[in-house]
Amino acid sequence: MPAAVAVAASGGRDSTALLHATARAARELGLEVHALHVHHGLVASADIWLAQLRAQCARWARSGLPLHFHATRLAGAPARGESVEAWARRERYAALAAMAQAAGCDLVLLAQHRRDQAETLLLQALRGGGAEALAAMPRRAERDGLVWARPWLDRPREEIEAYLRRHRLRWLDDESNDDEAFARNRLRRQVWPALLAAFPEAEQQLAASARRAAEAAAALKVLADIELSALAEDDGPLDVAGWRGLPETHRAPVLRRWLQSVLARPVPESLVRRLADELPAAASARWPAPGGELRLHDARLVYVPPQAAEAVAPESVALDLSSPRFVELPSWGGVLEVKAVAEGGVSPSWLRAAELRARQGGESFQAAPRATPRALKKQFQARRVAAWDRAGPLVFSGEQLVFVPGLGIDARCRAAAGEAQLALFWRPA
Incomplete structure (x- = not known):
């Protein structure tokens, strides 16, 4: 059991409840709790959130809870064409990982609950996601040398609100949750009420679908890795002749797994679909890919990084x-x-x-x-x-x-x- 545990704390209702519940449990177990706060710098009230959360953690610590507070302010801004949501999520997790490691924690708790999971599945479905995307958020994942866990992923929001009332906890409301420029906010404000009115069990059923999608994605990954092991070594070229011999329904998953290994970054689904359509008949070709390009020659598909793809030779x-x-x-x-x-x-x-x-x-x-x-x-x-x-x-x-x-x-x-x-x-x- 770890000597310390970290909790990602925004100051909102869900993370406030999780932080308080974790600190109470940790006191009985002899553990230390580290509250990790990320200041995104995206809204005017972010400084107020930071100050109030720091003060709240200090009050709880004085009352006997084994609590320590840490905060990081993000630098930079989204790249041109990158969504604010994607940038904030990537940078937030990087900041949380750095703070957790500095605090000596190897476990980080996240406060997402069942409705968050149901919303994530819907958003991924609306984006055309496959089994891996429809699996939504994992209950437990290992990344950056840390374990990331969502202990309340099967809990309804109503239980969290009841905990807040029972312990008379105070939290902050993020005004950006009212901005319908963000897809999740539009879903929550426009779609979710109507969906629950028509289908009262929607939250439970969508969360159950996410669990089944996670099982399917895991099985598909194992199968694709087995087939890929006969077609490519480590991050080496893909044997396209062998790939063409796979059942058609297996080709895209194997391509996706190979691309994940050589690109070491998110794989655009449009690239997977294009390759699945064009590789069977291609003899020699090139395709643009994130950070470089893909090249097909002699029935071998290779990834070429940008410096090799774009180099210009001197005279x-x-x-x-x-x-x-x-x-x-x-x-x-x-x-x-x-x-x-x-x-x-x-x-x-x-x-x-x-x-x-x-x-x-x-x-x-x-x-x-x-x-x-x-x-x-x-x-x-x-x-x-x-x-x-x-x-x-x-x-x-x-x-x-x-x-x-x-x-x-x-x-x-x-x-x-x-x-x-x-x-x-x-x-x-």
Whole structure:
């Protein structure tokens, strides 16, 4: 059992009741409670909320409750095009996590109740969410090294209001709850009263649906992960040929799980749907994705981060590459590795006055000692090198092409057996 527990405290009715109930229980258990307050800076009364909540916690502490108060004021503002709600939620959870960790807590309690859960399911359904979205809020989740728990998620709001009356607790009303520019406020003020009038059991039934959606989402995730394990390793490329062999109804969930692993950020459902529609017939293609792009070549789908996707190569760079080293080339979007090898490399003498150049056209490459030099385009096609993997620097010594990313060392420059030699490797970012 933790020695301390944190409670996210806004000062509203729900979190006030949860904070008070937690502190009373903690006193009997010998625990410390840390109230965590986030000042969003979005409404004029935010300073008043902070001051009153601080004073309330101080009064409760003087009365014998094991309570400590912490507050953080958010900095910055939503990015252009980002909703205020999404920004506030993301930054609030980050601030709560930082305060909880600083206070030595590994458990954070949140005050959402059954009606909040029902509202969340409705909002997600109206946004076209699938099983994971319709699962709404989890009762327990592990994130940022913390356990986040909602102990009242199955409790009706009426029980919370009864607790407030019984203990004569005072809370603050957030005036932003009256602003119908926010979707949840429109739902609460316009839709919810009519829904309850027509369907009195709506709250209980919607909350029950969220639980069943959570079960379905968990099962779907397990199945998708099993199928994905045969199609991709860690964050590596997706085997599109194998993916095409899946039942059609399995493809989108597997795509979604793969995208979640490589993007490490929320996956737009529009991207999942587009890929599910276009991948089955595509041979080579590119799609924009959050933070970079997706590239399909040779039945492999890969994610390319922005620095590699957007790098612009300079005209030429003179370098001494005659000893093992790593050469970072940000403008090219990658790193050139020079490595000592026993065979298949080039004599260091070829690389003392090397020059890195962008492809101009007309260059030829000899793949093997007895092969005929051929145009780079034909060599790339023969080796099935994707178009975007041809953008790395060509390494010249004088006018002799020595190294080509994706093709290797030109056979005309390879060192003799027993001679000291180096190999070159291009590592896109």
